[in-house]
Amino acid sequence: MPRVRRVRLSFVPGLDIEFVDRDRAIQQVLEWGERGTRFPVVVFGPEGCGKSAWLRQAAEVLSEGGYEVFYIHPLDRLVHAEVSIPSVKEAFLEFARKALAEDAVGRIAWALFDFVRDLLKVRKARVAIIADDVFQAIGLRYAAAYVKGLLNMIEHPQYSYENIVIIVATSEGLSRAEIGRHRWAWMMPMWNMSREGFEKLYRQIPEPKPSFEEVWRLTGGNPGMLAKLYQARWSMDEAIKNIITSKDLDTFILSLSAEERKWLLEAVENPDTLPAKEKLPLMQKLIELNLIISSITYRDPELWVDQPPPQKDLELGIGKYIAWQTPLHREAVRKALQEVSTA
Ligand SMILES: Nc1ncnc2c1ncn2[C@@H]1O[C@H](COP(=O)(O)OP(=O)(O)OP(=O)(O)O)[C@@H](O)[C@H]1O
Ligand SMILES: [Mg+2]
Incomplete structure (x- = not known):
């Protein structure tokens, strides 16, 4: 496996730990980076198993691989954009700042569609969307519609992309049934660590x-x-x-x-x-x-x-x-x- 930089994560207050192990999960992200994801990948698994940690690492891996990365974790009030077009990056971050200030975190999730389109309008890029626990932020009843929106980005983009990777994680047991009944996502479980x-x-x-x-x-x-x-x-x-x-x-x-x-x-x-x-x-x-x-x-x-x-x-x-x-x-x-x- 090529060497990748491991992100540092807060384990408990006062103790940061480097992302450890999960080599196969990193390898999977590298492969998606090469081929793109044909469906939004929706990951579920035990609470605390390490989904969020892995998504943070995935954002790093994809960014190193030349992807334009939009990362959001609304419940944690975390938003990152590793985007090479400064105007798009700034507009997105500014939008997110406002939404956070107004406690309207769900808005950031919906706005992603617009900012990805704005980016592709300027550059036929490799785009990654990494969204952690968005369904709680937008409301579980909109989960399926949101995933459909993500699939539309893959299947019917307004401006073409070079490649696209979409990974979403959910810690809500119920969202699996809500999303899984449609063909719109590729659902994957993740287990606790080996x-x-x-x-x-x-x-x-x-x-x-x-x-x-x-x-x-x-x-x-x-x-x-x-x-x-x-x-x-x-x-x-x-x-x-x-x-x-x-x-x-x-x-x-x-x-x-x-x-x-x-x-x-x-x-x-x-x-x-x-x-x-x-x-x-x-x-x-x-x-x-x-x-x-x-x-x-x-x-x-x-x-x-x-x-x-x-x-x-x-x-x-x-x-x-x-x-x-x-x-x-x-x-x-x-x-x-x-x-x-x-x-
Ligand atoms: N591979 C790892 N290396 C180092 N720390 C990790 C790793 N995986 C998880 N952790 C740490 O363990 C804790 C729980 O992980 P995390 O928050 O990613 O779980 P989760 O599956 O997203 O949980 P939830 O379902 O509640 O959202 C966090 O402090 C995280 O930083
Ligand atoms: Mg999490």
Whole structure:
């Protein structure tokens, strides 16, 4: 793989870490850079698995590869433009500044279409659009329309381009269904980091820290969970309670029937017990709460960003068809179930 500059990312306040591993995911971006993306690539995966980090790295890789890069992450109030036409770049950044000041971040996402057109009007360029979590910013009900707009840029550009790469990430479990029912996107899941990659990240975390084995067992290679644990001074109990509180799992479990609670407990042991017609409403709710990822049936590497998860690893909560986003997500559900049933 050609050498690429690795971006620096904020891991927790006061600790920046260089983007580690994910070599295959970087290679995939390089390949898209050569061929373009025929569809907008929409990436989904466990919360905290590293989608945003990878998109930042992708912007860097494409920019080094001669692409004109528009990068937006509205929820984080981040906007970059590595664009060679100064007037377009300045107009875009100025527009973004105004939209941010007016708390109208969704506007930036929609405005991308105009600025890409303005750029192509001046130069037949290689254009990359990297949009992180735009669907939350524009509203989930517009997600499909937005993706259609992106596809139109690829299929029916007003001014021609030399090549185009569009990558979008979403951390919203529900957006997958909303977008996936159309032909407009190429959806790709991304999983937590591989054991080797995650170990490289772990080594950069200052001591004192638990053994790698223990951290791996708790996080399943999810860097966001690693940050959460670090923040909680490695208290697993605190991290689990934080998940229960954030997602209001107590209320969720109260809303379930006795039978559904039994199914949920079974799913804690083995998520592959979930796919069944009568359990669909429960499954839907678990997807909505960003606790599980469904339909991960195929592990063909071409279908995944970076490396697919193992075929099955029930210790980490990974089934053949369904997986808990991380072991800690599963443990949060287990604890909330216990508490409600003993209350
Ligand atoms: N390959 C990596 N190298 C170094 N740090 C990483 C890597 N991947 C993720 N991180 C760090 O882990 C944390 C979580 O990652 P990130 O925010 O990218 O996850 P995400 O999938 O976008 O989460 P969400 O679904 O909540 O948007 C961040 O602090 C990020 O900088
Ligand atoms: Mg993100």
